[in-house]
Amino acid sequence: xxxxxxxxxxxxxxxxxxxxxxxxxxxxxxxxxxxxxxxxxxxxxxxxxxxxxxxxxxxxxxxxxxxxxxxxxxxxxxxxxxxxxxxxxxxxxxxxxxxxxxxxxxxxxxxxxxxxxxxxxxxxxxxxxxxxxxxxxxxxxxxxxxxxxxxxxxxxxxxxxxxxxxxxxxxxxxxxxxxxxxxxxxxxxxxxxxxxxxxxxxxxxxxxxxxxxxxxxxxxxxxxxxxxxxxxxxxxxxxxxxxxxxxxxxxxxxxxxxxxxxxxxxxxxxxxxxxxxxxxxxxxxxxxxxxxxxxxxxxxxxxxxxxxxxxxxxxxxxxxxxxxxxxxxxxxxxxxxxxxxxxxxxxxxxxxxxxxxxxxxxxxxxxxxxxxxxxxxxxxxxxxxxxxxxxxxxxxxxxxxxxxxxxxxxxxxxxxxxxxxxxxxxxxxxxxxxxxxxxxxxxxxxxxxxxxxxxxxxxxxxxxxxxxxxxxxxxxxxxxxxxxxxxxxxxxx
Amino acid sequence: xxxxxxxxxxxxxxxxxxxxxxxxxxxxxxxxxxxxxxxxxxxxxxxxxxxxxxxxxxxxxxxxxxxxxxxxxxxxxxxxxxxxxxxxxxxxxxxxxxxxxxxxxxxxxxxxxxxxxxxxxxxxxxxxxxxxxxxxxxxxxxxxxxxxxxxxxxxxxxxxxxxxxxxxxxxxxxxxxxxxxxxxxxxxxxxxxxxxxxxxxxxxxxxxxxxxxxxxxxxxxxxxxxxxxxxxxxxxxxxxxxxxxxxxxxxxxxxxxxxxxxxxxxxxxxxxxxxxxxxxxxxxxxxxxxxxxxxxxxxxxxxxxxxxxxxxxxxxxxxxxxxxxxxxxxxxxxxxxxxxxxxxxxxxxxxxxxxxxxxxxxxxxxxxxxxxxxxxxxxxxxxxxxxxxxxxxxxxxxxxxxxxxxxxxxxxxxxxxxxxxxxxxxxxxxxxxxxxxxxxxxxxxxxxxxxxxxxxxxxxxxxxxxxxxxxx
Numbered sequence: 001x002x003x004x005x006x007x008x009x010x011x012x013x014x015x016x017x018x019x020x021x022x023x024x025x026x027x028x029x030x031x032x033x034x035x036x037x038x039x040x041x042x043x044x045x046x047x048x049x050x051x052x053x054x055x056x057x058x059x060x061x062x063x064x065x066x067x068x069x070x071x072x073x074x075x076x077x078x079x080x081x082x083x084x085x086x087x088x089x090x091x092x093x094x095x096x097x098x099x100x101x102x103x104x105x106x107x108x109x110x111x112x113x114x115x116x117x118x119x120x121x122x123x124x125x126x127x128x129x130x131x132x133x134x135x136x137x138x139x140x141x142x143x144x145x146x147x148x149x150x151x152x153x154x155x156x157x158x159x160x161x162x163x164x165x166x167x168x169x170x171x172x173x174x175x176x177x178x179x180x181x182x183x184x185x186x187x188x189x190x191x192x193x194x195x196x197x198x199x200x201x202x203x204x205x206x207x208x209x210x211x212x213x214x215x216x217x218x219x220x221x222x223x224x225x226x227x228x229x230x231x232x233x234x235x236x237x238x239x240x241x242x243x244x245x246x247x248x249x250x251x252x253x254x255x256x257x258x259x260x261x262x263x264x265x266x267x268x269x270x271x272x273x274x275x276x277x278x279x280x281x282x283x284x285x286x287x288x289x290x291x292x293x294x295x296x297x298x299x300x301x302x303x304x305x306x307x308x309x310x311x312x313x314x315x316x317x318x319x320x321x322x323x324x325x326x327x328x329x330x331x332x333x334x335x336x337x338x339x340x341x342x343x344x345x346x347x348x349x350x351x352x353x354x355x356x357x358x359x360x361x362x363x364x365x366x367x368x369x370x371x372x373x374x375x376x377x378x379x380x381x382x383x384x385x386x387x388x389x390x391x392x393x394x395x396x397x398x399x400x401x402x403x404x405x406x407x408x409x410x411x412x413x414x415x416x417x418x419x420x421x422x423x424x425x426x427x428x429x430x431x432x433x434x435x436x437x438x439x440x441x442x443x444x445x446x447x448x449x450x451x452x453x454x455x456x457x458x459x460x461x462x463x464x465x466x467x468x469x470x471x472x473x474x475x476x477x478x479x480x481x482x483x484x485x486x487x488x489x490x491x492x493x
Numbered sequence: 494x495x496x497x498x499x500x501x502x503x504x505x506x507x508x509x510x511x512x513x514x515x516x517x518x519x520x521x522x523x524x525x526x527x528x529x530x531x532x533x534x535x536x537x538x539x540x541x542x543x544x545x546x547x548x549x550x551x552x553x554x555x556x557x558x559x560x561x562x563x564x565x566x567x568x569x570x571x572x573x574x575x576x577x578x579x580x581x582x583x584x585x586x587x588x589x590x591x592x593x594x595x596x597x598x599x600x601x602x603x604x605x606x607x608x609x610x611x612x613x614x615x616x617x618x619x620x621x622x623x624x625x626x627x628x629x630x631x632x633x634x635x636x637x638x639x640x641x642x643x644x645x646x647x648x649x650x651x652x653x654x655x656x657x658x659x660x661x662x663x664x665x666x667x668x669x670x671x672x673x674x675x676x677x678x679x680x681x682x683x684x685x686x687x688x689x690x691x692x693x694x695x696x697x698x699x700x701x702x703x704x705x706x707x708x709x710x711x712x713x714x715x716x717x718x719x720x721x722x723x724x725x726x727x728x729x730x731x732x733x734x735x736x737x738x739x740x741x742x743x744x745x746x747x748x749x750x751x752x753x754x755x756x757x758x759x760x761x762x763x764x765x766x767x768x769x770x771x772x773x774x775x776x777x778x779x780x781x782x783x784x785x786x787x788x789x790x791x792x793x794x795x796x797x798x799x800x801x802x803x804x805x806x807x808x809x810x811x812x813x814x815x816x817x818x819x820x821x822x823x824x825x826x827x828x829x830x831x832x833x834x835x836x837x838x839x840x841x842x843x844x845x846x847x848x849x850x851x852x853x854x855x856x857x858x859x860x861x862x863x864x865x866x867x868x869x870x871x872x873x874x875x876x877x878x879x880x881x882x883x884x885x886x887x888x889x890x891x892x893x894x895x896x897x898x899x900x901x902x903x904x905x906x907x908x909x910x911x912x913x914x915x916x917x918x919x920x921x922x923x924x925x926x927x928x929x930x931x932x933x934x935x936x937x938x939x940x941x942x943x944x945x946x947x948x949x950x951x952x953x954x955x956x957x958x959x960x961x962x963x964x965x
Contacts, residue, residue: 071952074885139872139949146866149911153919161915165908172871172907176900179881183888183896 005051006064006079009044009089010127013096013119016040020112020119030111034100037115041097041122048093055086057473060481062132062195070136078132078193083478084259087329087471088129088252091336095248096122098453099241102344104351107155107239114155117147118241125249129256134182134192137261141217141253142175148246156237163230163237170230174220181213185265197265201489204268211269214261221254224314225284228307235303236356240347243299247306247339252332255313259325263317264482267489270318277318278408284311285415292422298346298356301426302339305382308419309335315412316397320486324400325479330471331393334381334464338390341378341457345371348450349430352443358426363435368445372431374454379427381461383420388465499552499561502541502569503613506606509534510599517595524593525584531598532580535605539573542566557677558616560745564962565613568741568814572612575733575821576605581933582829583726589838590724592638600637601730604630608738615749617666617676620742624662624706627735628655634730635723647722654715655705662702668695681750693757699746700761707739709799710768713792720788725840728784729828732791733821736798740817744802744810748964755805762803767898769796774906783831783842786909787824790868793906794820800899801883804890811959812882818955819879819948826864826941829934830857835927844913849922858917860942867945869910870903875948882956 019036023029056063062080070077081089099118107114124147127140145168153164186192189200202210220227231251235243263270285308292304309331316328348371349364350356365372381388384395394416401409435441446454464471497504509531517527543566551562580598587593607626614620632655636648670676672691673684685692701712708716720728747758773793780786798820801813833854834841851858867876880903887896948955 069953071956139877142872142877146871149914150918153915161919164919165911165915168911169904169908173901173904176904177897179884180888180893180896180900183881183885186885187889 004066005047005054006081006126006130007066009047009051009093010079010123010130012044012047013040013122013126017116017119017123020116023112033112033115034103037119038097038100040119041093041100044122044126045093045097048090051081052086052090052474055081055083055474057083058477060478065132075135076133076193077136079127079130079136080132081130083475084329084482085129085256087333087474088249088256089126091252091333092122092125092129092249095244095336095340098340098344098456099244101449102244102347102453103241104449107241110154114151114239114241117151118245121147121151121245125245125253128253132194134185134194134197134261137257138175138179138182141257142172144250144253145171148242148250151242151245152234152238155239155242158237159233160237163233166230167234170220170227171217174217174227177213178217181210185210194260194264198485201492202265207266207269208272211262211266211273214257214266215273218254218257218262219280221257222251222310222314223254223307224280224311225287225307226280228284228288231307232300232303235306235343236297236299240343240350243343243347244340247302247343248336251306251310252336255310255317255328255332258314258317259328259482263320263486267486270320270486271490274318274320277314278405281311281315281318282408282411282415284308285315285412286418289415289418289422293418293425295422296357296359298358298426298430299343301358301422302342302346305419305423306335306339308415309339309382311415312394312397312412315408316393316400319397319400319404320483321400321403322476322480322483323396324404325483326472326475327393327396327398327400329475329479330389330464330468331397333471334389334393334461337457337461338378338381341374341454341461342382344450344453344457345375345378348446348454349443353439358429360437361430361440362433362437363431364440364443365431367435367440367443370446370451374446374451374458375427375431377458377461378454379423381465382423384416386465387462389461389468391465392468496552496554499545499554500559500613502538502545503606503609505541506534506538506602506609509538510602510606513595513599513602517599524595524597527595528580528584528593528598531602532577535573535577535580535602539570539577542569542573546570553615553679555619557679558619559610559613560615561613564745564964565741567958567962568612568737569609571818571821572605572608572734572737575737575825576601576730578825578937579726579730579734582832582931582937583729585931585934586724586726586832586840589835589840590638592724596633597637600630600634603627604634604730605734608734611738612741614742615678615745617669617678620746621659621663621666623738624742625659627738628659628706631655631731631735634727635719637727638724641722643722644724645722647719650722651715651719658702658705658712661698661705665695665698665700665702668692668698678745678749682752685750685753687753692751692754696751696754696758697761700758700765703739703743703746704765707736707743707795707799708788708792709765709795710772710792713769713772716792717785717788720791721782721784725784725828725831725842728787729824729832732787732824732828736791736795737817737821740798740802740813743799744813744964747802748810752805752965759803759805762799763892763895766796766799766803767895769793769799770899770902771796771905774902774909777906777909778912780909781844783844783847786844786913787827787831790906790909791820791824793902794868796902797880797883797899800887800895803895804886804892806886806890807963807965808886808889809883810964811956811962812879812886814962815882815955815959816879818959819875819945822941822944823864823868823876826860826938826945827868829938829941830861830864832934833857833926833930833938836924837927841926844916846923847913847916848920849917850926851918852922853925854928857938860938861917862914863942863946865910865913869907871907873949875945878948878952 065080295301610623638644777789867874
């Protein structure tokens with residue numbers, strides 16, 4: 001086991017990007033460029049599948065650990081995976097090739113640069129999920145801002161500048177406090193290595209402030225109410241592939257951070273601040289669902305639904321129950337797939353009609369039947385119908401929540417109904433009804449590559465909806481050990 | 494017997510300045526020759542200085558008024574290399590403005606000589622001598638494009654304000670001499686009587702003078718005007734080289750004689766640092782001229798470097814030095830780009846002129862992207878590590894307020910760097926700039942960009958070099 005498989009996963013997309021950097025960006029080269037990028041990301045995907053096969057599900061300790069001195073006596077480049085992080089790596093490597101395929105005509109200029117940004121983004125995202133050192137984590141976490149800023153800003157819509165700035169500054173402001181916390185942890189304990197920090201236990205008198213500093217960063221990134229306002233802007237203006245990356249993977253960094261750092265490092269503070277997280281999550285679920293009902297823009301509606309779904313995730317994480325945490329992770333994976341699919345679906349009609357407004361559409365079911373069927377699957381998955389992956393996550397989260405706090409769970413359940421309301425209403429207004437806009441008759445159904453992408457997303461959504469065992473088996477041991485450690489640390493402090 | 498070998502680089506530089514002066518006077522149209530020879534002399538001086546590092550003991554010369562140690566030699570090398578690059582990339586700029594005269598390299602060399610003396614000084618009088626030598630040369634350099642009103646104005650402004658600050662500095666020196674009876678740093682440390690408030694006044698006056706030279710808020714007023722008015726190649730010199738020397742003196746002056754008075758000066762430094770970071774970040778937002786923007790950004794960066802000095806620890810000093818070195822590197826890249834913004838023998842220096850250059854000059858804008866994100870302190874670029882070391886040492890001393898203000902001002906500062914990136918990448922393109930740049934210009938841009946970009950792979954090397962510096 002000497003082959004550094006995780007480092008290869010991180011480095012490979014960057015190497016692909018380097019190749020693209022040296023190819024000439026001409027119109028004739030465009031397909032070659034796309035194939036190079038696709039090839040790189042596919043190799044990465046298969047490598048991560050191989051990682052999953054090698055992965056040992058019976059232990060919660062970190063596997064494939066690489067530990068190298070980076071800055072003498074200060075930072076070690078330490079990476080590894082456990083049951084919690086491996087699924088996110090798979091999600092990242094799975095979504096990226098789909099993103100690359102989906103760029104058909106939507107990105108007209110500077111294709112090579114766009115793909116470089118996407119591939120570098122993939123490197124950073126994988127890095128976030130496998131870093132086992134706080135500083136390495138911070139580095140990857142922050143570095144992701146650069147490519148995303150450029151993706152939104154260069155290839156975005158009309159208000160791209162405003163959105164890109166808002167995205168960048170919001171997240172940066174949240175993260176700098178985390179940097180202070182990380183350096184403080186270094187001076188308090190003398191290390192930033194997560195595994196040793198789990199054992200060392202940070203003194204409870206520091207925990208509250210440190211927890212808040214980490215929270216400020218993760219809350220912005222999740223995003224939680226009331227700091228979610230950057231997300232709808234960023235989503236609406238970003239190109240489809242950018243929205244997909246943002247919704248499917250970037251938002252999951254924060255959820256992952258909550259599990260790995262907030263629960264793992266600061267159990268005492270997590271216990272104290274659980275009511276805060278509950279309140280914010282429930283507000284997010286109810287409030288943003290109501291906002292989503294009112295949206296005229298499809299992308300904006302899905303963006304708000306993301307906030308609501310992430311509200312379920314944070315709720316589930318802080319139940320600190322086996323079911324709640326498992327549900328959160330599955331909800332994140334499922335939301336990664338579903339939101340990616342929904343954004344891609346919006347991209348499909350946008351490419352044809354150049355409008356994201358709901359009232360442009362209506363009655364397209366007979367014109368684009370294949371599209372309507374697939375969209376139906378995604379919509380049902382988004383509202384959490386049994387048989388889709390969305391159900392498994394939401395159900396487990398609510399189960400955990402009922403164990404912990406009855407009132408919160410009841411309110412959150414109302415959110416499920418609201419979630420069904422806005423997304424079904426969206427579907428009704430877009431697909432069913434009378435065909436009023438006569439331009440829609442010109443619309444063509446899904447072409448081969450679109451059909452391929454959307455089916456690729458529909459299959460795991462349905463598969464994990466009926467048979468979530470592979471996911472649950474992977475995370476089960478890690479989660480139960482995390483909860484055990486959490487409870488032990490809570491008592492000892 | 495005084496060991497003159499140790500000051501040989503300075504002697505060599507002084508002699509070469511005289512030689513160049515004579516050569517320039519007697520040989521007509523020799524400006525190109527003088528520049529080339531002065532480059533060679535600078536390199537030789539660098540090598541001579543570098544030679545001393547290998548077998549070095551901390552030595553003082555001339556009754557302890559000059560100190561040769563690892564710290565001073567390292568800072569001299571940084572100064573010399575930075576000035577070398579300044580000279581080498583500015584030649585085409587000078588030619589365009591027809592100010593390629595023999596005085597230019599000679600003045601830069603004499604300024605460098607002054608800085609070397611400053612860096613080595615262990616005595617208030619020697620320090621003042623070096624300071625004045627470098628300042629006098631800089632006054633003339635600021636007005637070097639004398640046909641332009643702005644340049645003359647810059648020089649005059651710099652001269653008047655700088656003279657005032659030198660006066661304050663001298664007054665501080667005299668107070669310290671009056672209360673301790675000596676001007677030597679080590680002797681002052683021995684004579685120090687912490688109960689005397691007169692000493693504190695002396696320190697404050699000297700700090701004011703130094704803060705002026707390093708352009709820290711609230712003594713920064715000259716910087717934007719002088720940076721804007723001076724020829725770009727001189728601005729490049731201003732933003733990089735004198736800051737190294739001033740920072741060195743800052744550190745040496747505070748930590749050798751007055752370490753025991755740290756309670757008295759620490760608050761002042763924290764104030765200077767916070768004010769510079771915040772003001773630099775906020776004031777830069779509204780700028781339309783690139784050189785003015787760089788002036789404000791350099792004020793902000795000086796604030797971060799001073800935060801390291803304010804910690805009162807070896808770690809803090811080292812982080813300041815790392816910061817200033819990385820800052821020089823980023824500035825070199827930034828100015829290389831600025832010197833490339835040329836079209837039909839005219840240089841452009843407004844922010845708007847950068848509009849959409851990513852279409853026509855993809856490589857140059859990529860370098861700018863890297864440099865600007867690095868200046869904003871976004872990982873994994875070198876600028877992040879520079880800030881990281883600073884905040885690490887600041888938090889070690891539990892100075893949370895300083896750290897939080899510092900990091901918040903990086904967010905504010907990120908805004909105007911992002912604005913530049915926005916203009917470069919998101920806006921409509923304009924006419925092409927010339928592409929026939931000198932090889933050195935391209936070289937300095939590529940090297941600085943690459944170093945910033947790959948710094949994260951080898952972060953230990955720089956630390957290893959710097960960590961040998963111990964003052965306390």
